[in-house]
Structures are given as structure tokens and as C-alpha cells.
Amino acid sequence: MSGIRYSRDRRQHDRLVAFECQDCGWVSYPEQRRTCKRCGAAPAEFEEVQLAERGEVQTYVVQSRLPEEFETPQPVAVVDLPQVDGEGEPARVYGLLTETDGDDLEVGREVVARYRELFTAGDRPVHSFKFAPPRAESIGTDGDGAGDRGGEGER
């Protein structure tokens, strides 16, 4: 698989940059395109906004059946990430969770985006984030998992 498709949206994934529709306020993430997916404005006027790393779980599941490269149980959640300045709407983002006991998850729980190498595309590492409970509350780990970059496979 070519790595090029992962370089196009890299800024959004590396730095939680999102795009707010100036007509309806919808926050587009991770894609920036020229039309609004909610109000249909075409072309829409988008302004860049910065998302916070901490957001709220809207819903989730805990996956038990996945290919070997994924750790299981593997929770996945839809998370609303607010804008850093506290204004406007949150972006609705979904993603895998790590360092999380599935029994500890619930709708409304706070989680934090933690950056890591998610996988490799050809020879290139692809960096983005997984969600995890805020550090002081993390369950079943005492580790400093944030920012891990080495090793093999999915983490």
C-alpha cells in the first residue's frame, strides 16, 4: 500500500487541526474539502481550528475479533473533541483506544488523544493517535505509553 494517501491529511492527524464551516459551524475532521458535509454549502468557507486532545465518548464497542496485528480486546469509540478555545462545536472523531479496560468505558467518559506510530504503510511509519483514559485515571497500566515510537506492529 502506498504511503501517499496518508501524507495528504497528515497535519490533521499530527496536530489535531480541523476545519469549521463558517455557514453552519460544523467542524470537519480529518478531511478538509471544499464542501460542507452538513449544510451542503458548496463552496463552503472553512476556517482552521485547533482541537483539544481531551474529549467525551459518545458511544463505543469493545472488539474481540481482529487480525493478529491488533491487540484485543480492542475498544473503539466515537469521541467529540471540543475546540481548544472553548468556542464553537466539537468535532466528531472516531478511533481506537489503548490502555483501556473495556469494563471501565461508558458514554460520557473523558478520553485523551495519545500519539503513536499506528502502523506502517510500505516502509513509512504512519503516526496518529489512539484514545486513552486521562493518565491519572488509566486502568491497568502504570506505563508511560504516550509518544511511544519504537517496536513492531500495532500499539
Place this chain on the structure above:
Amino acid sequence: MTRDAYVLGRGMIDFGERYEDSFDDLLEEAYLALLDDVNVGSDEIDAAWYGTLDVADEGMSGAAVAHATGLFETPITQVVNACATGSDAVRNAVLAVESGQVDCALVIGAEKMRDTAEGLISLAAEKRVWRGRGVTMPAFFGMRATRHMEEYGTTREQIAEVSVKNHRHGSMYPHAHYKFECSVDDVLSSTTISEPLNLYDCCPVTDGAAAVLIGTEDLAREHAPELVRVAGTGLSSDSFVRGNDASLTHFPATRDASSRAYEASGYGPEDVDVAEVHDCFSITELVTYEDLGFCEVGDGGRFVAEGRADLDGEVAVNPSGGLLAKGHPIGATGVAQVAEIYEQLIGQAGDVQVDGVEVGLQHNIGVGRNATGSVSCVNVLERV
């Protein structure tokens, strides 16, 4: 000027693990079953719409149908629209007949789900870009279950009741893949797949094919035992990530597609006697009751638990056993559902026949676009 489209006949084959049969064999068998049901010559078929995702990578393009059926020198269009592929193929044939361009259209769908070496979970989890990576179909649908329980107090047992009902129906339906009955306890104690969904909340991996013939009123009067008109169709798309809170629990695409089909047909949810709906997972059917308007939003759990979706309920939902028992060979699924609604409307549904049916509805919801987008197709049929 438009005219009406009718179902002229259907060809159903047994769904299941068809290891001995190739993709072409399945197409050929469905086509022959159709010709066995309706006495038309191949030279009377003006065009064909062909539904397949081609999971097995051997059925690309209309040429696959030409080879399997002998319908050469015939316009054949492949339709691909996620899990709404088969129903959208029907819809396209209906539009062609209504437009006056085509008098007699074959719709045929097929999928060889069990021939993929990599496995479907692997395909779903590893081939997507970015955030869709590692997110499987049971997760995409299961997230609705979590939120529905949280928001509406739906119970895990109520969700299981969908599977119990559909397996009960499937045990009586001759073409179903799995013909066993199960209890709520069986569902709750089956292997965890994507919590809160267990194995018996998930449809099996199934090979299959199905065909229907769509044509003019004149042809229907000549060939069909009863006049079954396609009263309305609807197709729509939506996304998980548009910030629409309804999509956390429901499928706005189903709401829009069914609104279109209801409006075109002049019928509403209260008129529907029998429905074949998309139950790829138990929770999918539960929220679909609400999206189609069979009950109030939030009431799907009670709707199934109180037997209102049973064969003798308010709306008989999935008399065939649905995808949960019958199986879900993607390209064939929607075509088979239309064939089953047709069988209900002409009174030839055997052990799962529903009494007094006049209006039937067929529904699919599919997922695509990096596991965020959904697409729905709804077709409403009536006995004239």
C-alpha cells in the same frame, strides 16, 4: 411520461456454504430458477442489472452475467452500492421500465462470500485508511447498540429477541443458511464478537444468488400469477461524522430512503404488512423498526419483545429469517428480499406465509467510505 413497473417472477436458490459451486454456478442457478418460475424466453429480456461487490474477485462487470446466463448482446450494468447493492439493482431496473426504455429487465445478484483467502474481518480492518483502520462491521453497528441502550433504556435481552425471532423464521424458510432456533440465553451466552454484540447477533458468512424479473403491466398480466407493482423506491446516503446526533443511534439514510419510497408509493409505515429489512446485526433491525416508522423512536426494543414484528404481529419483519438466519451474500441480499416480498404478495411463501398481505417493504442499509458512511435503499411493493 412514466408507466408502472411490476415483478414478473423470481428465482431463489439455497443460501449457505456452497463450496462445490463457483460464482458462475450460483448466477446460473438463480437465472435458471427464475426461468423455471416465469415462462419468458431469453430473447425477451431487454436489459439486466447485476448486483455484486465481487468479494471473490471473479464476477467483475456485466460480462460475468452474460457468460453465466448466455445473455450476450444484451445491455448489462453492474451495480455496486455497499450492502444496498442488490436492492439498488432492483431500483435501477424499475426506473428503466418506468421510463419506457425497457419492457423486461432481469435483476440478478450474487456473492461468493466464503472464497476470500484473507477473510472479511481482515479486509475490513486492514484495508481502510486512517481512522477506519481496525474498525470492523460489528463495531460500526455495535456502537449504535451501546448508545441506544444508554439513550433509550433498551435492554440487551430486547436486542437478542431480534435474533431469536429471525432464527425461528429461518428454521421454517427453505433457502435459509442456518435453520436452528435459539433462545435469548443462547444469544447472550454466545461468543463475544464486538461487545455488546455476540456471535448470534451477527449474520453468517454466506454464498448465494437470487434473481427477479421486472417488467411492464402487460407482461405481468401475461406471466405473473398476481399483479405485484413496485409502488415506490428510495435511495439515500448519510455519514457517522456529520455531527448529526441521530446517526449515533440510527441510520438517517434509512429515514430518507424510506420517506422517498413512502412518498412515491402513497403508502406509509402503517400500511406495510410484511417487510424484509437489513438485519446484518440484531441491533440493525431494532433501530430499523424506528427508522422505517414501524414504531416510535426509542421503542424498537419493546416492539420486538412484545411480538409486534412476528409473523402475526403488526408488521411481519423478516419472515425469511433475515440476514441473521438466511445469510447475507451481499450482492444477492436485496434481490432475494424483493423475491421474498413478491412470494408473500402472491401467497407462495409456504411455511412463513403472512396472512392478508397487500403491501410489502424491502430495505437495505450498507456501510462504506472508510467505515463512516451509510447508504440505504427501500423498495415498496403492492399487490394490485
